[in-house]
Amino acid sequence: xxxxxxxxxxxxxxxxxxxxxxxxxxxxxxxxxxxxxxxxxxxxxxxxxxxxxxxxxxxxxxxxxxxxxxxxxxxxxxxxxxxxxxxxxxxxxxxxxxxxxxxxxxxxxxxxxxxxxxxxxxxxxxxxxxxxxxxxxxxxxxxxxxxxxxxxxxxxxxxxxxxxxxxxxxxxxxxxxxxxxxxxxxxxxxxxxxxxxxxxxxxxxxxxxxxxxxxxxxxxxxxxxxxxxxxxxxxxxxxxxxxxxxxx
Amino acid sequence: xxxxxxxxxxxxxxxxxxxxxxxxxxxxxxxxxxxxxxxxxxxxxxxxxxxxxxxxxxxxxxxxxxxxxxxxxxxxxxxxxxxxxxxxxxxxxxxxxxxxxxxxxxxxxxxxxxxxxxxxxxxxxxxxxxxxxxxxxxxxxxxxxxxxxxxxxxxxxxxxxxxxxxxxxxxxxxxxxxxxxxxxxxxxxxxxxxxxxxxxxxxxxxxxxxxxxxxxxxxxxxxxxxxxxxxxxxxxxxxxxxxxxxxxxxxxxxxxxxxxxxxxxxxxxxxxxxxxxxxxxxxxxxxxxxxxxxxxxxxxxxxxxxxxxxxxxxxxxxxxxxxxxxxxxxxxxxxxxxxxxxxxxxxxxxxxxxxxxxxxxxxxxxxxxxxxxxxxxxxxxxxxxxxxxxxxxxxxxxxxxxxxxxxxxxxxxxxxxxxxxxxxxxxxxxxxxxxxxxxxxxxxxxxxxxxxxxxxxxxxxxxxxxxxxxxxxxxxxxxxxxxx
Numbered sequence: 001x002x003x004x005x006x007x008x009x010x011x012x013x014x015x016x017x018x019x020x021x022x023x024x025x026x027x028x029x030x031x032x033x034x035x036x037x038x039x040x041x042x043x044x045x046x047x048x049x050x051x052x053x054x055x056x057x058x059x060x061x062x063x064x065x066x067x068x069x070x071x072x073x074x075x076x077x078x079x080x081x082x083x084x085x086x087x088x089x090x091x092x093x094x095x096x097x098x099x100x101x102x103x104x105x106x107x108x109x110x111x112x113x114x115x116x117x118x119x120x121x122x123x124x125x126x127x128x129x130x131x132x133x134x135x136x137x138x139x140x141x142x143x144x145x146x147x148x149x150x151x152x153x154x155x156x157x158x159x160x161x162x163x164x165x166x167x168x169x170x171x172x173x174x175x176x177x178x179x180x181x182x183x184x185x186x187x188x189x190x191x192x193x194x195x196x197x198x199x200x201x202x203x204x205x206x207x208x209x210x211x212x213x214x215x216x217x218x219x220x221x222x223x224x225x226x227x228x229x230x231x232x233x234x235x236x237x238x239x240x241x242x243x244x245x246x247x248x
Numbered sequence: 249x250x251x252x253x254x255x256x257x258x259x260x261x262x263x264x265x266x267x268x269x270x271x272x273x274x275x276x277x278x279x280x281x282x283x284x285x286x287x288x289x290x291x292x293x294x295x296x297x298x299x300x301x302x303x304x305x306x307x308x309x310x311x312x313x314x315x316x317x318x319x320x321x322x323x324x325x326x327x328x329x330x331x332x333x334x335x336x337x338x339x340x341x342x343x344x345x346x347x348x349x350x351x352x353x354x355x356x357x358x359x360x361x362x363x364x365x366x367x368x369x370x371x372x373x374x375x376x377x378x379x380x381x382x383x384x385x386x387x388x389x390x391x392x393x394x395x396x397x398x399x400x401x402x403x404x405x406x407x408x409x410x411x412x413x414x415x416x417x418x419x420x421x422x423x424x425x426x427x428x429x430x431x432x433x434x435x436x437x438x439x440x441x442x443x444x445x446x447x448x449x450x451x452x453x454x455x456x457x458x459x460x461x462x463x464x465x466x467x468x469x470x471x472x473x474x475x476x477x478x479x480x481x482x483x484x485x486x487x488x489x490x491x492x493x494x495x496x497x498x499x500x501x502x503x504x505x506x507x508x509x510x511x512x513x514x515x516x517x518x519x520x521x522x523x524x525x526x527x528x529x530x531x532x533x534x535x536x537x538x539x540x541x542x543x544x545x546x547x548x549x550x551x552x553x554x555x556x557x558x559x560x561x562x563x564x565x566x567x568x569x570x571x572x573x574x575x576x577x578x579x580x581x582x583x584x585x586x587x588x589x590x591x592x593x594x595x596x597x598x599x600x601x602x603x604x605x606x607x608x609x610x611x612x613x614x615x616x617x618x619x620x621x622x623x624x625x626x627x628x629x630x631x632x633x634x635x636x637x638x639x640x641x642x643x644x645x646x647x648x649x650x651x652x653x654x655x656x657x658x659x660x661x662x663x664x665x666x667x668x669x670x671x672x673x674x675x676x677x678x679x680x681x682x683x684x685x686x687x688x689x690x691x692x693x694x695x696x697x698x699x700x701x702x703x704x705x706x707x708x709x710x711x712x713x714x715x716x717x718x719x720x721x722x723x724x725x726x727x728x729x730x731x732x
Contacts, residue, residue, distance in 0.1 A: 002473070003453070003466045012470055027409055035412035179414035 037175040044171030045134045048101055057213075058165035064157055064211040071157075072210075075146040079133055082106055101131045136172050137161065143178070144248045151210050153236060154202040158213050165213045181246070185238040191230055198233035199226045273370055273708045274553055280706050283553065284451060287700045290548050291452055292461075301547070302695060309687035316681025319674060320395055328398050332671040337657045341675040342396040343507075345682060347649040348532070349389035350430060350504055351525075352642075353437070354497060355533025356382025360440060361493035364486075370561050372704040373554045377544065378537050379441040380697070384689040385536070386434045388682045393426070422506035429503035433496050440489040446472050447482065448698035501529040508652060514595040515656035518583065524576035528648060531569035531615070534562050535641035542635045544694060553700055556629050563628035566641065570619030573648075577616060591661060599655045603668055607651050614644025 032038060056062045065071060067080035082105040089099055105128045137160070139145045151157075157164065162173030174180060187196035199222060203210070207221040216222070239245020274283065323330060333340040356378040363371040397403050406427045408417045417424050449465050450472035456462035472478060505525035508516035538559065545554040584596040599608050618640050622628040654669050693699070710716050 002471065003462055004471065009471050031410045031412070037412065175412065177412040179412045182414045 035175065035179075036177040037180075040177075041172055041175055043136055044169045045136065046169070047134055048132050049098055050169075052168045053164045053170055054166055054168045063209075064164070071147045072151050073148055075144075075148065077147045079135075082131060104128050105131055136170055137176060139176055143246050145246070154205050154210070154232070156201075156203050156208075156210050156212065156215055158215065159201050163213055182240070186240050188233050188238060189236060191233060197226065197229075199229035202229045202232060204228065273373065273555065273557065274705060278552070278709070280709065280711055283700070283705055283709070284455075284702055286550060286553065287448075287698050287702050287705075288452060288455055290694070291696055291698060292455065292457065293695075298695065299547075302691060306688065306691045306695075309684050309691060312681055312684025313688045314684075316391075316678060316684055319678050319681060320391075323395055323674070324400050328396070330672060330674045332669060332675050334667050334669065336660055336665050336667055337654055337669040339653050339657060340669060341650075341671055341679060342392040344646065344649045344653050345679050346389050346392035346396075347504055347653075348646045349385045349392070349682065349686075351501060351529035351532045351645060351649075352536045353382040353385040353389065353433070353533060354501060354526070354529035355537050356380075356385075357433070357437060357440075357493050357497045358530055358533065359537070360444070361490040362497055364490045365494055369708045370558055372701055372708050373558055374537065374541060374562070375704070376441075376444070376697075376699055376701045377541050378533075379437065379444070380690065380693045380699075381533075381536060381540060382437050383434070383441055384686050384693075385533075386430065386437065387689065388686050390430065390434070391682060391685065422503065422510045425503045426507055429500045433500045436489070436492050436496055440486075440493050442468075443482070443485055443489055444701055444704070445698070446470055447474065447479075447703045448701065450474060451702055452698060497530070498526055501525040508656075513656050513660060514584075514589070514591040515599070515652065518580060520576055520579055520583070524573065524580075527569045527572035527576065528615075528645060531566060531573055531619075532642065532645035534565050534569070535638040535645070538562055538566070538634055538638035539642060540690065542631060542638070544699070548694070548699065550700065553705060556631070559631065559634055560625075560629050563622045563634055566638075567619045567622035567628070570615055570641070574616035577612070595656060595659070598659050599651060602655065602659065604651060604655045604658070607647050608655075611644050611647040611651050614640045615648060618644070 057064060067084055068077040069080070071077040082102055085099075085102050086106060089096075089102065093099070150160075160174055160176070164170060184196075184201055187194045188198050188201065190196065191198055200217070203212070203215050204221055204225045207225075208215050208219065331340055331342065333342075356375075359371050359378040360375045360382075364375075393406075394400065394403055397406070405415070406417070406424070417427075446469060450469040453462055453465035453469045456465055502522035502525065505521035509518060509521035511517060541554055542559065545551050581596050584592040587593075599605075618637055621633070621637065627633050658669055659666050706712060
């Protein structure tokens with residue numbers, strides 16, 4: 001006795017392939033659209049002060065390390081204190097409305113002079129609120145990352161942060177995912193059989209500054225450096241599959 | 249003979265039948281229709297007529313299951329610290345419970361696949377129960393490693409899925425092999441069970457008195473018409489599935505034993521583990537089948553389909569596998585001494601007389617000593633005794649896994665790191681909760697599924713013989729004619 005129409009006989013034939021395709025598609029969706037390559041790259045929040053890296057690092061040619069002072073010595077490159085901004089901006093455009101937050105942080109009046117406390121004594125008050133800069137490049141807490149370890153072997157700022165000197169508003173260029181880290185960590189020492197060129201990420205520190213945003217295949221120092229970079233890469237021991245290398 | 253199909257030749261055919269002369273597998277002078285009625289009447293009962301004991305039992309099981317669910321939420325919220333697991337005993341009850349439940353599943357596959365391939369006809373009355381038990385036991389088993397990973401939302405890391413971390417499962421780890429082994433086992437068991445159910449679902453569909461029941465049974469019957477061509481495909485499919493399942497009886501618990509045997513810990517690192525675990529799994533599985541079938545056959549009125557013959561056969565397997573397990577226990581001790589390894593030696597002496605001596609002796613009494621009663625036919629054909637003993641075997645096999653897991657971890661190489669494992673109330677409640685999950689599913693199965701493989705059970709009845717003549721007054725039975 002049949003209670004369903006004849007065409008339902010086709011369902012069992014098509015159900016398994018459809019289910020398989022659906023499962024594969026679900027995996028693809030998570031792999032592709034949930035990955036930092038898709039969710040994080042291009043993150044460019046509006047900062048509390050419209051600071052332009054293009055103007056400062058690009059047009060004016062300031063060294064990254066003028067503000068990010070700890071990059072060669074510590075795990076963190078560091079966000080500069082307000083004072084670093086004011087080194088120039090207590091003279092340059094000191095009354096600009098854009099700097100209201102800077103002045104708040106240092107308890108400076110709109111005229112750029114220090115405000116007095118309620119007793120009228122010219123003493124500096126306690127520190128005001130810091131400028132609430134938004135962090136863009138963020139590696140999770142459970143992943144240990146050390147700027148100094150990378151910078152001192154010649155991995156330039158550009159490799160991970162992109163052409164900051166051309167960004168009016170800074171945005172994330174690379175996924176900063178674990179897989180992205182590992183493409184370099186796994187391959188940099190095995191350029192022979194993996195087609196990975198160490199000179200692309202390592203630069204000759206004696207010829208090219210770590211902050212030089214123009215370093216790349218077209219750079220005059222590149223051609224002579226390739227073989228030396230390979231030698232250098234062999235001496236490196238970046239954590240690869242040892243979990244505790246980064247997840248300490 | 250070709251010209252004259254006399255009564256004499258009927259007698260010859262009957263005599264050649266190896267089963268003839270043995271005890272009937274389905275008792276009483278019943279025809280095919282009677283079996284259909286006996287099995288279907290349970291599933292066809294009106295919902296409101298459901299017996300009160302079933303309703304009470306199911307409600308109880310669901311409450312216990314809900315308790316397990318809330319404990320799992322508590323675990324996710326609070327973390328694995330709510331268990332008694334400590335350092336050095338990082339594998340506590342969750343792993344013990346996992347191995348316990350996976351082991352129970354093995355009887356289902358053995359009965360459904362291996363006994364089928366060896367043409368053991370007595371399997372037909374109990375295979376449906378045993379297969380259902382397998383599926384539900386594996387579901388219970390899968391709960392524990394799932395929650396034991398700690399961060400449950402990352403449990404999908406158990407599977408080799410592409411991801412942005414470039415992180416791949418560790419193919420060198422037996423824990424991963426376990427994922428594949430148990431996953432394969434569950435899938436194949438489920439398909440095998442379902443394949444066998446299709447003709448019986450069609451029977452229920454055709455007999456259904458209610459539209460909803462008809463549609464639901466109709467969906468799972470997948471358009472089965474019972475044509476010759478259907479049966480032809482069905483028998484082939486069933487045989488192929490049986491061939492897939494048969495190696496799994498050996499492989500799954502082998503791989504589970506690798507979780508222990510591949511490590512370097514004394515008491516775990518032994519080559520006897522795979523066969524020893526497989527024997528133990530079949531042992532515990534048959535005990536669980538007994539625990540479930542003995543009450544079920546009484547309550548469902550199926551005593552003449554699941555007969556004392558079936559119970560006795562299973563008891564014989566319990567005796568065999570129990571003795572195999574006993575041999576393995578003994579051989580472990582012998583090897584510990586024979587290896588001359590002082591750590592190995594200590595571990596086994598410590599199991600017997602150390603802080604967990606009580607667990608060891610519970611295990612020994614329940615698993616090795618108690619099945620020896622089955623040497624006596626009187627005891628192995630005693631229903632009450634069989635039921636009680638099956639409970640003891642279940643207890644013993646749980647303790648076996650406890651002894652293996654905990655004693656080796658608690659007292660390892662470094663004395664300063666020794667610790668005594670004490671389960672918390674959460675450990676105990678979760679184990680009880682897993683029975684809630686199991687019985688919720690099993691009671692639903694008993695109520696709404698054909699609990700006996702109707703089509704197969706008919707095939708072992710005298711009526712299935714093409715030369716069978718129902719005895720009539722005007723037409724003497726073949727045996728009588730042959731002797732005449």
